[in-house]
Amino acid sequence: MKIIFNNLLVFILVNEKLFYLWKELNKRITIFLSTSRLAIPLVLASFVGITTGLIAVGFIKFIEFNEGLFFGRGREILGFLGPYSVIFIPAIGGLIVGPIVNFITPEAKGHGVPEVMKAITLRGGRIRPIVILGKMLASAFAIGSGASVGREGPIVQVGSAVGSTVAQFFKLSEAKIKNLLACGAAAGISAVFNAPIAGVMFSLEVILRDFGARALSTVVVAAVASSIISRIFLGESPAFIAPAYTLESPYEIFLYIGLGLISALVAILFISVLNTSEKVFERWRFPEWLKPMIGGLLIGCIGFYFPQIFGSGLSTIENALLGGLGLQILLALVFLKIIATSLSLASGSSGGVFAPALFIGAVLGGAVGKLLYGVVPFEIAPPGAYAIAGMASVFAGAAHAPVTAILIVFEMTGSYEVILPIMASVVVATSFSQLIQRESIYTIKLKQKGIDIEQVEEAKYLGAIQVRDAMTTKFEIVPYNLSSTELISRMSKHRGKSFFVINSNDEISGVIKPGEVQETLFEKDAKDITAGDIASSIKEVCFPDEPLNEAATLMMAQNLTQIPVVDPASPNKAVGVLRSEDVFRAYTNISTRRSDLLSRVEPSSEVSGVIEIRFRIPLQSPVVGKQIKEIKVPDGVILTSIQRKKITLLPEGNTTLQARDKIWALVTPKNEKIFKEWLKSNNLKTSSVFGS
Numbered sequence: 259m260k261i262i263f264n265n266l267l268v269f270i271l272v273n274e275k276l277f278y279l280w281k282e283l284n285k286r287i288t289i290f291l292s293t294s295r296l297a298i299p300l301v302l303a304s305f306v307g308i309t310t311g312l313i314a315v316g317f318i319k320f321i322e323f324n325e326g327l328f329f330g331r332g333r334e335i336l337g338f339l340g341p342y343s344v345i346f347i348p349a350i351g352g353l354i355v356g357p358i359v360n361f362i363t364p365e366a367k368g369h370g371v372p373e374v375m376k377a378i379t380l381r382g383g384r385i386r387p388i389v390i391l392g393k394m395l396a397s398a399f400a401i402g403s404g405a406s407v408g409r410e411g412p413i414v415q416v417g418s419a420v421g422s423t424v425a426q427f428f429k430l431s432e433a434k435i436k437n438l439l440a441c442g443a444a445a446g447i448s449a450v451f452n453a454p455i456a457g458v459m460f461s462l463e464v465i466l467r468d469f470g471a472r473a474l475s476t477v478v479v480a481a482v483a484s485s486i487i488s489r490i491f492l493g494e495s496p497a498f499i500a501p502a503y504t505l506e507s508p509y510e511i512f513l514y515i516g517l518g519l520i521s522a523l524v525a526i527l528f529i530s531v532l533n534t535s536e537k538v539f540e541r542w543r544f545p546e547w548l549k550p551m552i553g554g555l556l557i558g559c560i561g562f563y564f565p566q567i568f569g570s571g572l573s574t575i576e577n578a579l580l581g582g583l584g585l586q587i588l589l590a591l592v593f594l595k596i597i598a599t600s601l602s603l604a605s606g607s608s609g610g611v612f613a614p615a616l617f618i619g620a621v622l623g624g625a626v627g628k629l630l631y632g633v634v635p636f637e638i639a640p641p642g643a644y645a646i647a648g649m650a651s652v653f654a655g656a657a658h659a660p661v662t663a664i665l666i667v668f669e670m671t672g673s674y675e676v677i678l679p680i681m682a683s684v685v686v687a688t689s690f691s692q693l694i695q696r697e698s699i700y701t702i703k704l705k706q707k708g709i710d711i712e713q714v715e716e717a718k719y720l721g722a723i724q725v726r727d728a729m730t731t732k733f734e735i736v737p738y739n740l741s742s743t744e745l746i747s748r749m750s751k752h753r754g755k756s757f758f759v760i761n762s763n764d765e766i767s768g769v770i771k772p773g774e775v776q777e778t779l780f781e782k783d784a785k786d787i788t789a790g791d792i793a794s795s796i797k798e799v800c801f802p803d804e805p806l807n808e809a810a811t812l813m814m815a816q817n818l819t820q821i822p823v824v825d826p827a828s829p830n831k832a833v834g835v836l837r838s839e840d841v842f843r844a845y846t847n848i849s850t851r852r853s854d855l856l857s858r859v860e861p862s863s864e865v866s867g868v869i870e871i872r873f874r875i876p877l878q879s880p881v882v883g884k885q886i887k888e889i890k891v892p893d894g895v896i897l898t899s900i901q902r903k904k905i906t907l908l909p910e911g912n913t914t915l916q917a918r919d920k921i922w923a924l925v926t927p928k929n930e931k932i933f934k935e936w937l938k939s940n941n942l943k944t945s946s947v948f949g950s
Contacts, residue, residue, distance in 0.1 A: 304480065304483045306421045306445060306480050307441065311488050312487055313420065314416075314484065314488060316394075317409065317412070317416070318409065321401050322402075324398055328351060328402055328404065329344075341562075348555070348558045350554070352405070352549075352607060354403075355396050355607055356547035356551060358396040358399075359547075359550070360546050360606070361547065363386075363396070365393070366396040367606050367607075369611045370608075371610070372704055374415055382436070383425070384422055384426060384435060389419040396608035397412035397608040405569070405602040407569075407599060407609020408614055409610060410446070410450050411609060412609060413450050414465075415446075417444075420445075421443075422435055425437075443461040444461035445481055447461070448480075449485065450488075452489065452495075453665070454485040456666035456669050457484070458474070458477050464662065496669065496672045497671075500642060500646060501640075501642060502675055503639045503640065503646065503675060505675070505679055506638050507638060509636050513630060514680070514683040515683065517644060517651060518651050519690055521683065521687040524592065524622055524652055525699075526694055526695045528618060528656050529697075532596075532604065535600040535604035553601045557598055564587075564591065566595075580642055581627075581640050596618060599614040611699055615657065619645075619650065620645045623641075624644065624648070626641075627643065627645060630644070648683075649667055651687035653666070655691035656698065656699040658691065668680075723806045724803050725800050725802055725804045725805075726912065727910070728840045728843065729823045729836045730834055730837060734748070735757065736759055736789045737789065738761050739790065741787075742792070759790060759793040760832075761790075765831060768793025768795055768796060798813075799821065799824045802826075802914075820836065820838065821836050822834075823835060871925055871933065871937075873943060874921075877917045879942055880940055881940050882915060882916065883914065891936070892932050892933050895923055895925050896923065
């Protein structure tokens with residue numbers, strides 16, 4: 259008993275010392291962090307980078323394990339099917355992925371990057387922690403079972419979720435949440451491709467869309483930390499081994515420019531096929547959790563003849579860079595990979611489009627190189643060099659990210675000698691692709707759902723708010739013939755306010771500011787002065803349906819503290835006044851408005867199973883010119899957003915509808931028929947897709 263007591267006493271004393279040691283250490287760390295402006299961001303960025311790097315290593319190992327499981331043990335179990343067993347393996351994987359992305363983590367569906375962009379745009383960078391596990395499992399099973407997708411999109415989303423979770427845990431500001439999210443995205447690319455510089459540029463160019471020094475420093479730290487972890491466990495060699503190609507002739511640059519044009523067309527085809535496939539599967543009335551199985555079955559049928567399309571296809575990319583594939587197989591794989599990737603993602607599987615875009619570009623460039631090699635009248639590089647350029651060009655054309663494309667290919671292959679022709683090809687591909695297709699492969703679906711990624715910055719959200727949403731309808735007016743005595747009496751009751759002067763027709767003729775009254779009364783006899791004599795002319799006005807950011811810019815340029823809001827039909831009749839404090843209030847309420855938009859665009863789980871219906875307002879519709887509260891929208895219908903020219907509006911009761919407005923609505927299944935009858939009765943045209 260004495261021995262037990264003595265041991266217990268020692269245990270208490272030792273742990274008490276450890277407790278005080280930890281308390282003192284924690285105190286010192288807190289003091290250090292609180293006195294260093296860069297310490298907290300850099301420490302957290304390092305933590306996010308290291309964590310994402312470890313997760314990426316585990317993710318890659320788990321994919322390799324699943325590949326052995328499905329195409330090794332799985333083929334043995336399905337041995338009675340002989341060579342046809344490979345057809346059913348992706349379907350089995352889809353049967354596993356379906357429930358994960360439909361019942362556990364819906365955010366895991368698709369290629370990941372759009373979800374991250376949506377989180378930045380609508381949620382202030384907030385991502386649920388469960389996404390880390392859900393995306394890893396869904397994507398590892400999908401890729402391991404042969405789904406024609408990449409692993410970089412998932413790890414970008416996972417890394418972003420890690421950064422977001424860390425920032426939310428420490429209750430950081432929204433700006434810092436976004437920054438750590440970007441750190442996680444950069445760390446993901448850095449670890450998967452062993453390309454820290456490209457990871458940084460992808461995060462800044464595609465995810466964050468900010469090249470500021472403050473964002474750059476933390477993102478670089480995260481990417482480097484992740485790359486170190488990756489190199490410890492996965493090695494330091496580049497992702498692909500390629501010969502040292504060079505530019506053989508000055509005239510060859512024109513061939514690379516031509517490759518850039520072809521790459522742009524192929525990138526646009528990739529975007530279009532994927533987008534169309536997603537619409538087809540969305541309209542298909544079939545259990546959502548079973549759709550990945552159907553997509554997997556179709557993938558299996560293609561893979562039976564062309565197994566190169568299974569998974570990320572990294573070995574096929576390297577083979578193309580080495581010039582080891584024939585012309586016919588290269589040409590076939592260009593189109594088959596587009597179809598296979600589109601089927602995988604459209605059916606609801608989980609994976610990225612980064613590696614498939616590189617795959618398509620590599621086989622396209624290899625095919626172009628083989629067609630040109632030995633045919634043109636001057637010496638050119640082997641087909642592998644064109645495969646490298648094609649790899650960068652197709653990705654740049656699809657993602658609209660030229661800097662990332664150039665750097666990723668350079669880091670993945672180590673081929674600096676052909677960087678000049680690669681740059682020429684990438685610039686041409688990006689420019690031509692953007693000219694024809696405004697949206698990238700990452701933003702096109704979001705735009706069709708009414709989410710404009712270009713409004714990521716806080717100030718840009720003012721473009722989605724109209725003047726009527728912020729203006730004050732109660733304002734002081736006085737007649738032009740009001741005596742100065744009565745005017746002073748009124749102004750004393752409303753100190754600091756300006757007064758609008760109206761003429762005999764109730765039209766605005768001027769404005770009176772408090773300081774101007776005093777100056778005038780000192781100069782003239784007060785008995786002979788009326789409100790019209792004191793008033794200053796109004797130089798600028800705005801309209802209720804004008805974007806608030808344009809009105810705010812006008813006020814700043816003219817140094818105005820307020821501006822009258824007039825009726826578009828009667829420009830001299832005031833319907834309100836927009837003050838500087840009104841603009842400020844609208845700006846501070848942006849986060850709330852954005853949450854409202856999110857709740858409209860992404861309904862809660864209580865309204866799962868809703869149907870999205872899009873419709874246009876033609877000129878002949880009776881709802882033109884009416885406010886939403888006047889048109890009696892049926893129950894069970896939520897109007898989520900309105901696109902008016904280049905402006906995205908939030909539907910409210912006092913929002914006036916105009917001809918050519920494009921409107922998104924969510925409808926419960928039981929009210930679909932009633933809503934469609936209502937649309938028909940109001941001469942409103944439904945549409946499956948709106949152009950950009």
